[in-house]
Amino acid sequence: MCGIVACRMDESAGPFLIDALKLLEYRGYDSAGVAIRTVDGTTASSRTTQRVETLERQLDGWVGPALSGTGIGHTRWATHGAVTETNAHPHTDCLDRVSIVHNGIIENADALRLRLQTTGHVFASEVDSEVVSHLIEDELIVTGDLRTAVTSATAQLDGSWAIVALDAQTGRMVAAAHRSPLLVARSGRGVFAASDINAIAEWVDEFQAMSDGDVVELADEFSWTRSGAHSAPPSFVASTWSGATHGLAGHADYMGKEIEEQPETAARIIDRLAPSIADGSLWASLSVPAFERVAVLGCGTSLNAGRVIASAFGALGDVPNSSLIASEASTAIVEPRTLVIALSQSGETADVLRAIDDLDLGTSSLVALTNSDHSTLARRADSMLNCHAGPEIGVAATKTFVAQVITGVAMALSALAATRRIDRDYARRQVDDLRRIPDLLAHAIAASQKAIPPLIDEIRDAQGFLFLGRGSGVVYAAEGALKLKELTYRWAEHYPAGELKHGPLALVEAGTPVVVIDSGDRRIESNIAEVEARGGRVIRIGGAGSTVPALGLSLGTPMPGGIDRWGPLESVVPLQILARDLALALGRDVDKPRNLAKSVTVE
Structure with a gap:
């Protein structure tokens, strides 16, 4: 580190x-x-x-x-x-x-x-x-x-x-x-x-x-x-250094700057990858063998991004998929003909590198998803795909998460088209949904910057937070809880909303903040009712009428985007802004949180 x-x-x-x-x-x-x-x-x-x-x-x-x-x-x-x-x-x-x-x-x-x-x-x-x-x-x-x-x-x-x-x-x-x-x-x-x-x-x-x-x-x-x-x-x-500035460009902190860069980052990545997705050429360029299942490997935010990508393989092409926590992967068994996708923003994450040393890949292949062509992970993998997030100075990942998800989903679509698990017309329609992501992120920024600041005084003294989601929203709840912990030093946990009644509901009392990712699953309403019945403060991130109407579902013409395949990606924006704004209110350094490092090079 x-x-x-x-x-x-x-x-x-x-x-x-x-x-x-x-x-x-x-x-x-x-x-x-x-x-x-x-x-x-x-x-x-x-x-x-x-x-x-x-x-x-x-x-x-x-x-x-x-x-x-x-x-x-x-x-x-x-x-x-x-x-x-x-x-x-x-x-x-x-x-x-x-x-x-x-x-x-x-x-x-x-x-x-x-x-x-x-x-x-x-x-x-x-x-x-x-x-x-x-x-x-x-x-x-x-x-x-x-x-x-x-x-x-x-x-x-x-x-x-x-x-x-x-x-x-x-x-x-x-x-x-x-x-x-x-x-x-x-x-x-x-x-x-x-x-x-x-x-x-x-x-x-x-x-x-x-x-x-x-x-x-x-x-x-x-x-x-x-x-x-x-x-x-x-x-x-x-060296291909472009002279890109590392300055704040008028922003109060790098995290705020990088949150606002997400629509542009997404558009740049999609414009680069889109032409080679539906015809399978993006996948072909990786030159790795055919696969029967997918496993993602990572830590922290990269693991959350990997889980989104693994789920996309399943939702789009019915590919069996799993995720491996890198620090616990030494005894994992990788089945034959598994596509292992290792994610690391820096490409130097020690737990990921040790995991790929320990795993017996046999007939499986390893693809690195990283922001650095010349990293150790990129060199050790069978092939690599650069996420091209650009410089990210804030220690807590924001735009790198978005870049990893978009790049990984693009790879999934291309792989599924190339292996004929989906036809090319279907793949093109999914690419059209990918192209909506920059607008969805921009909408989420605008909605969140309006709705979240008034909430901060209300939740400032809360010592613990719950984050809930259903289906494709669960992993985004996990990312939201992680961001809040990293930046505010407050306890935060995430759960599938259906698990609330199996234990975590005991934590809910009058005023407990419960952040709900409402991605359109009707079952979430009963979970919200359970929280409200016990006096919990529900912060719903969803469509029209939500506490934070940041999802595409809240637009005049609802735009679900890829919610049913790669989840409500735009939901990360209000989660990032919530964590940042609360941290600033508590006097934290949002660019350099305590005890954390950007490139974790020790186990």
């Missing part, structure tokens, strides 16, 4: 590292730091538990030896050790010669720490990462070569790592990766490393993601070691 940046350039490293770390803030972090080599061969370090701007002020006030163009930076999301400046990265060895930044988890850190302490090493922090700097210190004494020392040190590690080590004495930098994302890049300005291409894309011409076991020296000519043996560098990929 942490972020790494590193550079070796002619100009000062400080401003670059700060700018790159700011571009990594969206991933979530609770501390940050930099280490920059000075011109006299020492290291200038700065760490903070505040925002990156604090580091910027500290560097601006630096009065020591001049800073060079070589340095490393890090944003940390705590896994081992409390959130303190001492535990923040970078970490150093006993001599303050080697500084390291590390993402991942060193599983044998306790044993390594004990061994190192018995030989005289003194540790300054509680974190597992610090053992790496001391291991490199020992190996550097033996070999005198940083790349060899890093190779030997990482050979002693169990777990996952993306590491960049800086030797202040020589100015050399070496990167190493295993089961944690890291890429190296270059341009006329210098050489770079980062855990996310977005952090450095503006400054680089080409890049290459590191594979497990790679060790690379960041020099004018990359020196590449793969699985312990010297190797020629792999071919680099051109």
Whole structure:
């Protein structure tokens, strides 16, 4: 979940590292730091538990030896050790010669720490990462070569790592990766490393993601070691950074901006995919074998999006389908000829990557649905489909959920048409419904921005919320409960509305907010009556006459869209706005919720 940046350039490293770390803030972090080599061969370090701007002020006030163009930076999301400046990265060895930044988890850190302490090493922090700097210190004494020392040190590690080590004495930098994302890049300005291409894309011409076991020296000519043996560098990929702004563009926060971007995002994706859906060419482009059933694999919001997609396969083509929670999938049995769709916004979600390592796919195939062509998930899958959501800075997913659903449903339609489970005329009619989604989302934004703000004072003090749905609405209730938990830090649970009387009704008392996704199932009325009879505050998201008339059913000419096949996708808009507005009223940071990260790269 942490972020790494590193550079070796002619100009000062400080401003670059700060700018790159700011571009990594969206991933979530609770501390940050930099280490920059000075011109006299020492290291200038700065760490903070505040925002990156604090580091910027500290560097601006630096009065020591001049800073060079070589340095490393890090944003940390705590896994081992409390959130303190001492535990923040970078970490150093006993001599303050080697500084390291590390993402991942060193599983044998306790044993390594004990061994190192018995030989005289003194540790300054509680974190597992610090053992790496001391291991490199020992190996550097033996070999005198940083790349060899890093190779030997990482050979002693169990777990996952993306590491960049800086030797202040020589100015050399070496990167190493295993089961944690890291890429190296270059341009006329210098050489770079980062855990996310977005952090450095503006400054680089080409890049290459590191594979497990790679060790690379960041020099004018990359020196590449793969699985312990010297190797020629792999071919680099051109950086296609478009200069897209990460600014707020007049919005109060990124989440609000990204909610409002959803109609445009949906229209762009549909325009790109629609011509290749009904004729089956989108499916054919994936080059995966025929399938008899579908399973989706994911976590959090991506799992919810996957459940929508799996249900679409069933509703459209009667394909048996299931969903797998990635963190619990290690013992799952995948039946032969299953199309496994793994969803991850970043493509670096550790639980998803571990799951695909553990699953026996046999005659089944794996398709990645992600927002990153060059992610680990994309590289490991048999094929991948980019969701093209565009940058999403807010940690709580909004437009990426919409992008995943639309892309996955488009794939489902194309697959079903290509395998003749549905005819092409039927597929074209479904594409017409897809084309309505941008308008449905725009309508939902307008209706929600009018109806939700007056509700906030009424529910502000509520400590718990229930979210209910029927049929295709259940998964959207799940996504709504997740958003509310993420942003407000209030308890929220979702249930199929029919389950209310089988236990959850005990939670309903006078004033309890119960959010109902009313997607047109008549049975929902009896469930609403059960809540109202006990004094619960029903917030109905549905058609005309609802508390929030945000669904297409509320239009002058009702537009159900794909409710019977992929559910009321536009319902996510009022759910997102409800969570955001309540969070703001409670004084929360909606872009950076506590304890959460955008790219979850630890198990």
